[in-house]
Amino acid sequence: MDRLLDQIDSPSDLKKIPIPELPKLAEEIRQEMITVLSKNGGHLGPNLGVVELTLALHYVFDVPKDNFVFDVSHQAYVHKLLTGRKSRFHTIRQPGGISGFMCREESEYDCYGAGHAGTALSAALGMAVGRDRKGGKEHVIALCGDAAFTCGITFEALNNVASTTQRLIVILNDNEWSIDKNVGAIASYFNKIVTNPAYSYLRDRVEKVLEKWPGKNVLKVARKAEEAFKSLLWPSVIFEELGLTYHGPIDGHDIPRLISTFEFLKNQEYPVLLHVITQKGRGFPPALEKQKKFHGLGPYNPITGETPTSPRKTFSEVFAETMIKLADMNRNVVAITAAMPNGTALDKFQPKFPDRYFDVGIAEEHAVIFAAGLATKGFKPYCAIYSTFLQRAYDPIIHDVCLQKLPVVFCLDRGGLSGDDGPTHHGLFDVAYLRTVPNITIMHPKDEDELADMLFTAMHHPGPVAIRYPRGTGSGVAVKEQPELIPIGRAEVLQHGREVAIFGLGVMIEMAKELAARFEELGYSAAVINPRTVKPFDRGTLEFFARHVELIVTIEDHVLAGGFGSLVLEELQQLGLRTPVVRIGWPDQFIEHGKVDILRKKYGLTVENALEQSLKILKGSKAGGHLEIA
Numbered sequence: 001m002d003r004l005l006d007q008i009d010s011p012s013d014l015k016k017i018p019i020p021e022l023p024k025l026a027e028e029i030r031q032e033m034i035t036v037l038s039k040n041g042g043h044l045g046p047n048l049g050v051v052e053l054t055l056a057l058h059y060v061f062d063v064p065k066d067n068f069v070f071d072v073s074h075q076a077y078v079h080k081l082l083t084g085r086k087s088r089f090h091t092i093r094q095p096g097g098i099s100g101f102m103c104r105e106e107s108e109y110d111c112y113g114a115g116h117a118g119t120a121l122s123a124a125l126g127m128a129v130g131r132d133r134k135g136g137k138e139h140v141i142a143l144c145g146d147a148a149f150t151c152g153i154t155f156e157a158l159n160n161v162a163s164t165t166q167r168l169i170v171i172l173n174d175n176e177w178s179i180d181k182n183v184g185a186i187a188s189y190f191n192k193i194v195t196n197p198a199y200s201y202l203r204d205r206v207e208k209v210l211e212k213w214p215g216k217n218v219l220k221v222a223r224k225a226e227e228a229f230k231s232l233l234w235p236s237v238i239f240e241e242l243g244l245t246y247h248g249p250i251d252g253h254d255i256p257r258l259i260s261t262f263e264f265l266k267n268q269e270y271p272v273l274l275h276v277i278t279q280k281g282r283g284f285p286p287a288l289e290k291q292k293k294f295h296g297l298g299p300y301n302p303i304t305g306e307t308p309t310s311p312r313k314t315f316s317e318v319f320a321e322t323m324i325k326l327a328d329m330n331r332n333v334v335a336i337t338a339a340m341p342n343g344t345a346l347d348k349f350q351p352k353f354p355d356r357y358f359d360v361g362i363a364e365e366h367a368v369i370f371a372a373g374l375a376t377k378g379f380k381p382y383c384a385i386y387s388t389f390l391q392r393a394y395d396p397i398i399h400d401v402c403l404q405k406l407p408v409v410f411c412l413d414r415g416g417l418s419g420d421d422g423p424t425h426h427g428l429f430d431v432a433y434l435r436t437v438p439n440i441t442i443m444h445p446k447d448e449d450e451l452a453d454m455l456f457t458a459m460h461h462p463g464p465v466a467i468r469y470p471r472g473t474g475s476g477v478a479v480k481e482q483p484e485l486i487p488i489g490r491a492e493v494l495q496h497g498r499e500v501a502i503f504g505l506g507v508m509i510e511m512a513k514e515l516a517a518r519f520e521e522l523g524y525s526a527a528v529i530n531p532r533t534v535k536p537f538d539r540g541t542l543e544f545f546a547r548h549v550e551l552i553v554t555i556e557d558h559v560l561a562g563g564f565g566s567l568v569l570e571e572l573q574q575l576g577l578r579t580p581v582v583r584i585g586w587p588d589q590f591i592e593h594g595k596v597d598i599l600r601k602k603y604g605l606t607v608e609n610a611l612e613q614s615l616k617i618l619k620g621s622k623a624g625g626h627l628e629i630a
Helices: 018-041 045-049 051-058 077-082 086-091 120-134 146-150 150-164 185-195 198-214 216-233 255-265 285-288 315-329 363-375 386-402 430-435 448-460 506-521 539-546 564-575 597-605 607-622
Strands: 067-070 140-145 169-174 246-250 274-279 333-337 357-359 380-386 408-415 442-443 465-468 492-497 500-504 525-530 533-535 551-559 579-584
Touching: 018 045, 018 051, 018 077, 018 086, 018 315, 045 285, 051 140, 051 255, 067 120, 067 533, 077 086, 120 140, 120 150, 120 430, 140 146, 146 150, 146 169, 150 597, 216 246, 246 255, 255 274, 315 333, 315 380, 315 408, 357 564, 363 380, 363 386, 380 448, 386 408, 386 430, 408 448, 408 607, 430 442, 430 465, 430 533, 430 551, 430 564, 442 448, 448 465, 492 506, 500 539, 506 525, 506 607, 525 539, 539 551, 539 564, 551 564, 551 607, 564 579, 579 607
Parallel strands: 067 140, 140 169, 169 274, 246 274, 333 357, 333 380, 380 408, 408 465, 442 465, 500 525, 500 551, 551 579
Antiparallel strands: 442 533, 492 525
């Protein structure tokens, strides 16, 4: 039997399908996603949960004239399938393929790009106000997960909705999860709304009225009655107080009801919020049973959901295991995450030290200032936040932690390229945005054991510390039972050499070793140096090699602008030395999604490119030519 999905190349094709057939289409879409993502990996659980919701939206509204703004946008796979990208869906998250997030450059149907939580409502409000100023009639719909309402940006936007526009539709997609189970008062508040028996009774009565007397006028009266009763039940419903008329909660998998509700809401001349209850992972039992795992994952078995295992531990796992050791040693050690217990592996720490574990929700600014407050009371907070998300807390890092010299430890997971997730998730800017801040110590381990040592060293350091480490597994180095102190500000010389000095930052030390071996094959003596600390920097080691070698090479998994190589050039200038430097790192542009090895080759983060650039200078030196800094 032909698939309904095969008949859809644009949203207009979807509108030709009778509503009773849409549940069949929903199941076809689920199967398509399960099959493709089993090979490519991706955010399966969130997308399985919004199939019916997305179908109903496209059935009622007209994109690209109308605007759908997805919060985070990792749940936009169904949207992509319905908007002309079905034939390319098998390329999702692959090199040269479509993105796993909304991307303005990819399609006219993607009106706003995203990858971080909490942005949808502000962006949608800006679009709505822009529409109003131009006299437009298009609809603007913000789709926000319940986790986005733990993000302060969302509440900043809510505070401005009623005073700036009369037409905005906000959809609260409530599945009780972000990546992990949602926490805090907001999650509890949503649960109270959903489980209130009086409201459930009222909602059922309204449904019966609508079934008995269909029609727009009756619908309007019924909705007004619902709102009146609702105000008696909850006189201080937060959304109502902020000027948005609250509707719901309704079943986010009931397509006819979703369609009729959207038809009603699109005709309202006031800001509205629709509370929709969905089930993350719906339609795939493994995703329902392991919701954390299937939020986002690599390839898996499309039948069983099983994923390949690695004998090596990830840096995140080493971080969590070391944190448990430190907490055993020091009762003042506490761990903080911003809704990422699974991603940072702190879900391993939480069961052992529940009273010293804090998940603050998607609220990075709060996480940092909260850590600062704890530090003033003698605690040692370890704040585990992805490099790309810590960018959101830049002011608190400066104003609340570093200015006061408070001993907060920032654990920057995903420091470096994040591969398939793309530019919103690459941690390529942290050295640049942190090293200009006074009082902070910045470290980057070369392997898993050195990460444990740096976490241990940070526990003894009296000021702010940032430790960046990459996504995924390391080289498989065994971690000592007892971590050791590392001398802060002192590099580690792994191999001496007379003609070339190669500084490999963090895990790029492996590439530095390979490059040194290639130099040796060509008759050049090469030193290999592990910087360990970016700040304070070991100027003495740099000066020693700069005065004796013909060339310095720096290798970093970071942008070149303001990165480690830039630091080396600055230090050489301060020393009055003109030793040429070849810098290997990421260019001054946003790097697309793709496999790490492929992207490194494309942008020249390879031994071959480093060797080619170096030999130009070395040969020019031997020939008495002009030396250049690459």
